[in-house]
Amino acid sequence: MHANWNSILPDLVEAYINWQDSPPTPDCDEQLPHFTIDVFNIFTLQTTVTIILDEEASSPRALLRNGYLGTSPIQPTLAISLSTLELFRRIQLFKASFSVEAFAKLMCHYYKIAYRRHYRAIVADAYEVYITILRAVQKRVDRVLGRDVPDWRVMNACPPCGYEVSSTCDESCILEDEPPMTWSRMVCMDGNMSLKRIASIGARARGDLRVLGDSDYFLPSSFVDQFANEVRSHKQDDNVDAPPDDTGGDPTDGADPSQCTKNWKASASEDKKGMWGIFDETGIFASACQHGMILWLINMVRSGELAKYPLAIAAKIIDVLPQKCLNGYDIGCDFAKTLQNSSLGERWRVHGSRCCVNAFHGCSHNYWCQLNHHPNVIVGMGIEDLETLEHVFSASNQLASITRYSSPYHRRLAIEQYFQQWDAEKYANLSVMIYNNYVQALNIIETDTLALNEAMSSMHVTVDMLRQWQVEEHEYFRTLGREAxxxxxxxxxxxxxxxxxxxxxxxxxxxxxxxxSIPAGYTFALPQSGSVNxxxxxxxxxxxxxxxxxxxxxxxxxxxxxxxxxxxxxxxxxxxxxxxxxxxxxxxMANRTYERALDKLQQLVVKRLFELHKMNLSQTAYRVRTHISKSLQKRCKAIRTAVNSYNKAAAELNPPRAPLDWLKVSHYNFLDEFELLKDTRNDVRKRPWVRPDAREMMRQLRRLDRANEEIDRCNVQARRLYTAIADEHDQFLRVIGDLKAAEDPLHGIAVEYCERRLNVNVRHIERLHQLASLKGFTGNLSRGRRKGAPPPTPSPSAHPPIAQNGPNVTAESPAGNAAGLTAYNIPSHNHIHSDDGDGGDSDGEDDDETQGDVGNLVDFMGNASR
Known part of the structure; x- marks a missing residue:
């Protein structure tokens, strides 16, 4: 069946494009060759239609030319309207768990007929062919837009991340290059076990052997398997059922085991128990940018998170993305060691990238790890938490019900279709995210600056002292528990x-x-035999x-x-x-065993008390506190072991020391309660930065640093988005004009694509205008030029949609705010308001200052479509 469909697929693609460009008239000339066929059309509820046959058209092509898709590639006897299939596709875009069976039952309900399983098979086969046609058409659209080059989506789908701006194209108003960013991109990656696919049961054979090989989302298995033997797998716990072919180790096996690793493996083992053997594909390993746009997906086959999956993502980061990327991973601290010990270690070091932990998961790591790898302490991080994939997986879990029993081809097709829609929604949310982050950063600066200044004044502390305390804290925990x-x-x-x-x-x-031994009065004499031997x-x-x-x-x-x-x-x-x-x-030397046991106990107890301080902060959410609490419960077992070791060493001293009571140690809440610290070589209680008020000031200073970094990053990202919209608009008009002049049938489909994108971009412009109107905005929203790109050509519209030479937009120039954005109009017929609760004005009225020339673009594209 697939071979028969593939043989006529090019003709079907051409017929679909022609149908979109110029739908046929409903009149039927009975003098021409024609045939009647049973149909499903949920919009008209017709049961039969008459199809005119062209001289060179086959019945499947003639059906498609009239808006119907046959259920068989050869002599179809039933057809489903394209509008019906498109309705099902769009329902699935916004409700991924909506199954083919549910839609088949819906059609039967409208037609008032009894549902049979045969209808489900009919809809499934026709829908698969329809999706294949749409994918082929989209490739043609990408080709005319110049988006068919390798890795184009990864490099360009998210303008705030990848659209690096240089300067304007007009020498009379040269803008400085965008300020250097500490991290060129922020990337996060993680695995998810929800999108499993069950293996064949018993001797049942699988009929569909196809693999979706032309996806630009999934990395090929051949590429991923290059890193299968990079690290040697550590011995697993006896109570964990290992997967049959779990070779190559997990992402932490290339590093020395740490408490962070042990906590992660203990959590991961719960997912492994009883799962292996029943599933063939056990989930996906995904990576995304900080704005939620998917970069790459990897299919996990009969395994958990093996080291080869994040190593393959790291290899793509090195090959495709610019230098100095920040990669967030829930075990980024130990995976960084694995990465350095792999074949990618030197290339990763030269690339200038680094790994860190996500904000939420990082709270369960030990305090020394948090001082080095948590987003709150990384310079240039801003207020980003890199927990993007938690949102991605939370939403994509609804796919699980339709991928569990799918074939490999249909599973990947459903996942790709879902994430294409996800990326479209994330693109539409870019300006909202930038705006909200800007507002959040301004609020942090406004509130925390006042509180920090008051606290420093009352304690007679300066900012330099706080920064010095941060250095001392880092040095203390670096050497804590170690022999000097x-x-x-x-x-x-x-x-x-x-x-x-x-x-x-x-x-x-x-x-x-x-x-x-020399005899007294010794004199040399020749050897003689006698009493001396x-x-x-x-x-x-x-x-x-x-x-x-x-x-x-x-x-x-x-x-x-x-x-x-x-x-x-x-x-x-x-x-x-x-x-x-x-x-x-x-x-x-005499007391070394005792000292080492005491140092170990000090290390564990002090870290626990500092983590308890973080858990008790008023800004810490309930779920984060719960996460920290579970981690501390595991760490208490280590403290108990350390107490036992200390008591053993203390008993061997002369004179022996009094033993510690575990129940008393486990309930310490403050450092002053731990009197044993006075016997250590590095008594932390004497440090000025251990006081709760001092630690709160240090936290506020870090928070202010990250907020100021976020302001700088949002300024850069807002201008990148603004420039990308302008460049894309010029490209759309040029491409649409060329297609219309050439009378290319692809013109109609391209116009529809551009219209949808335009409406989203109009929304972005409105939000960017609101951003520029914020009190405290310090960015520049005049149009720039992408690095390496030639100057943009004049737009074919009467007026350019974006002011190419607009003045710099600053908070000190309210008029400039409007002037920098007057080129894009907010069309009244779009009814774009700001009453959606995302930080805009609640009155829902369009700002007159945003009126410009997008109306001309709408008119132009409307005329082009006609």
Missing amino acids: PWDVHAMAYVENLQELRSLRAQLQKASTQLVN YNAETSRMRKAETERRYLVEWERALAIECTEMELHMGIPVTWESTDALYQETLRY
Whole structure:
């Protein structure tokens, strides 16, 4: 069946384009060849239609030319109207779980006939062919728009991320290049187990062996499998049912195990239990930009999140995206080590990109990890949380009900269709997201600046002091629980000194014994036989001399080693046994086991108390507090083990220390309650930054830094979006004009596509105008030029839609705000208001200052479509 459809598919595509460009008249000339066929048309409820046959047209092409698609590629006896199939497609775009069976039942309801499973098969087959035709038509539209080059969607689908602006095309009003961004792009990636596909059961064979190979969303399996053996899989827990071919390890196997890794694996194991074996495809591994636009998808086959999936995404980032990307992953801290140890390590380092953790998931990581990898502390991050894929998966989970029993081809087709609509919705939301982020950042600056200034004034603290405290906090947790290098080297030095002195004593004893073995009044004489055994005496002397020479060489080597250590450690005079540093090191060596147990306990308890402080913040949401709480419960087990180790070491001291009560330690809420900290070498209680008020000021300062970074990033992204809209508009008019002049039948479809895009862009312009009108707006919304692009050609419309030479838009120039945006009109017939609760004006009235020339564009495209 598929082979028969594929043989006539090019003719069907041409017939569909012709039908869209010039639908046939309903009049039927009975003198011409024709035939009558049963149909489903949910709009007219016709049961039969008469189709005129052209001389060279087959019945499937003739049907399509008249707006119907036959249910069979050869001599169809039933057809479904294209408008009916399009209705089903659009329902699925906005309700992905709406199944073919449900739509078939809906048609039967309208036709007042009993539903039979045969109708479901008819609709499914016709709908698949219809989607195939639409995909072929869209490829033609992409070709005329110049969007058929490899990776075009990834590079250009999100203008705020990828439309880097250089300067204007008019030398009379040159704009400076956009300010450098710390991170050129922010990317997030994660896996989702919802979109599974069940494997074949028993001996049942699968009939549909096709694979959707021309998708620009899915990465090919051959590319992903290049990284299958990059890391060696660690041994899994006995209580986890591993997948049959889970080779290559998970994304953390390339790094030393950490508490973050253990928490992630403990959570992941719940998804693995009892799942393997029943499903063939177990989900998708996705990546997206910070605005939610999908970059790449990977099909996970009989496995969880293997290392090869994020490594393949990292490889695409290196190959396709510009340098210095920030990649958010819920285990980004340990995956960064895996990445560095892989074949991509050097390329990733040269690329200048780095990994971090997502804001929500990062709250369950230990405090040292949060100080390095959490978005709140990363310079240039802004207020982005990189939890985008949580929203993506929450919405895409509705696909699960229709992909569970699909063939691989239909599953991928449904997923691709869903994410195409997702990207269209995310594009329509770009200006709203930029506007809301700008408002949020302004609110943070306004409220936190006042609160921080008042707190600093009351405590007599400066911003420089707060930044120094942040550095000290980072350094403290970097060395927390570790032996100081001086302690380690001092122990080695003292051990060498002790061994050297012991050797010297042995050498002195050996030399003395050798000398004393010489008889008094010794005189040389020739060997004689008698009471003295010459051979035995010779052997004994040789052994004594060999031992002495060995001790001499050993003593010389140790003396040289001690001298070198003294030079490196800056010790001017060799320590004597009475020196204070020598005695202190001896005491530390005697109590080392106790000290190490105490340091470990300090590390765990202090981190726990600092994480509890974060959980008790008023701004922390309930779900985040719950997430932190579960993580702390797991960490309490580690604290309990550390308490047991401490009690064991304390009992072996002379005199022994009192043991710790686990119940008491587990209920500590403040550092002052942990009296044992006074015995540690690095008592945190003496630090000024551990006080709750000081920590709150440090948090507010970080929040202000991120808010100011967000303002800068939104300024850049708003101008990129503005320029992309202008360039796209010029391209649309040029392409539509060329298609109309050439009388290309693709003209009608291109016009429809451009009209939809135009209406979205008009909405963006309105929102950007509201952004420019904000008090505190510091950006520039005059049109720029994309880097590497030639100057835009004049628009064929009477007036250009966007002012190419508009003045800079600043908060200090309200008139400039309007002038920079007067080129795009908000058409009254579109009824675009700001009463949707997304931060705009609630009166719903269009701003007169936004009136311009988009009305000309609407008229032009309307005339072009006619």
